Amino acid sequence: MQWEELKARLLEAGSARLSGEPADDFIAKSTAGPGAGGKGSVFFAMGGHRVKLALNPASPVEIIHRGDGIADLYFGGRLISGRLLRPGLHCPDQAFITVTGRCIFSCRYCSVPRLSGKRKTVEEIMDLVESVRHRVSTISLTSGVLESIEEEEAYVCEVIDHLKFFGLPIGVSIYPIDHTPDKLRALGVAEVKFNLEAATPDLFATVCPGLDYDLIWRVLDRSVELFGKGRVFSNVIVGLGETDEEMEACIDKLTSHGVIPVLRPLNPVAGCAGQPRPTAARLQKLFAKHSYALSRNGLDTGSALTMCTVCGGCDLVPGRDE
Structure with a gap:
């Protein structure tokens, strides 16, 4: 096999x-x-x-x-x-840190809103990275939303400003507003991941109520302008109810815009509890489509420095799992 x-x-x-x-x-x-x-x-x-x-x-x-x-x-x-493999923080070779472990939004696939997580202080985050510094080569950040999208962005930017001390590439995945890519680029962030989550706007509206699908597309396009092709990523969950054709269209659109999709198999928890995980056959079929679309648009997962595409534990990653 x-x-x-x-x-x-x-x-x-x-x-x-x-x-x-x-x-x-x-x-x-x-x-x-x-x-x-x-x-x-x-x-x-x-x-x-x-x-x-x-x-x-x-x-x-x-x-x-x-x-x-x-x-x-x-x-x-x-x-x-x-x-x-021994994890650095969350995954091998990276200090992958959740800045704020709670969220005001209620995306159906996510358990965070049901938990009483907390926000890490800058000092706690610096200490965490220092504790694994000898066995990581990059820092990755993600976050919920404690009070508002704007306040969360400002706090994550403060964290990044301190983390520059370590001299490691930093990748960031937070819910954005229009100027988020510009602020992250100005801070020296290496890569960004802004998540479409769903293959179609209708599905997104169902699973991420209160969030803006079109905004994410605008931010992804701006990010490619600032960070370059292959330095911008977007999670798309496989198994929310989309057809293969809808997922393939989403893959085609992302890659044609210079964005590397991260095809994440559904983990049926929270509001998606009871839904089936995608089958191996479907994952392999989409993997072939994903590989072709990346190649056709000159995108290479092997050049990624941070976050999920480098880790590759949760997904089939073209160029890494072949």
Whole structure:
């Protein structure tokens, strides 16, 4: 079985049960997005490839930790030998930090509004990065919205100004307003990710009430002008109810605008609880379309420095999972 097929099947499962030797040092916790508030996740790697799986004692996937990160994955009657990756913060090789762990909006796929998360102080964030400085090569920031989009942007900009001390590339993914890309570029941010989340405006209106789909497109286009092709990304969730044709049209539009899509399989939590995860077959079909669209528009995931495309744990990433 090739890695692409194996990873697609593992992403369809979405989780693993972990046994064997203690593995606390290899468990990552999420405070943002659909995985927030869960039992944690592990990154299983085989060669240069990796996949992130949520911990679930009822999962059909089993990972047995043999000690020191050496691990065996059992799935579908197969044994795959590999290793667990030690996270920096949230994911391997990066200090990926949620600035504010609560949100005034109620996107259906996201658990954060249901949690009583807090905002990290600048000092806390600096200490977190310092604690993993020896094993990370980049800093990535995301955030909820504590009071307003404008106030959150101002606070994240303050955080970035302090984080420049470390001299590492910084990637940022927050909900934007029209001039957010200009402010982030002026602060020396390397890459940005502004998330469409849904493949169509109608679906977006349903799953992200109160937010503006057209605004995100304006901000993405401005970001490409400022940061350049291949330095701008956008999450699009697979499995919200879109057709393959609608998802493919979204991929085509993003890539033709110089934006690298991040196709994120639905994690059925919060308001999406009970919806099925996308199948491995569908993920592979969209992966082929995604790969072709990137190539046709001169985009290369291998040049990414920060955030999800570099990590690649949650998604099939063209150029990294082939």
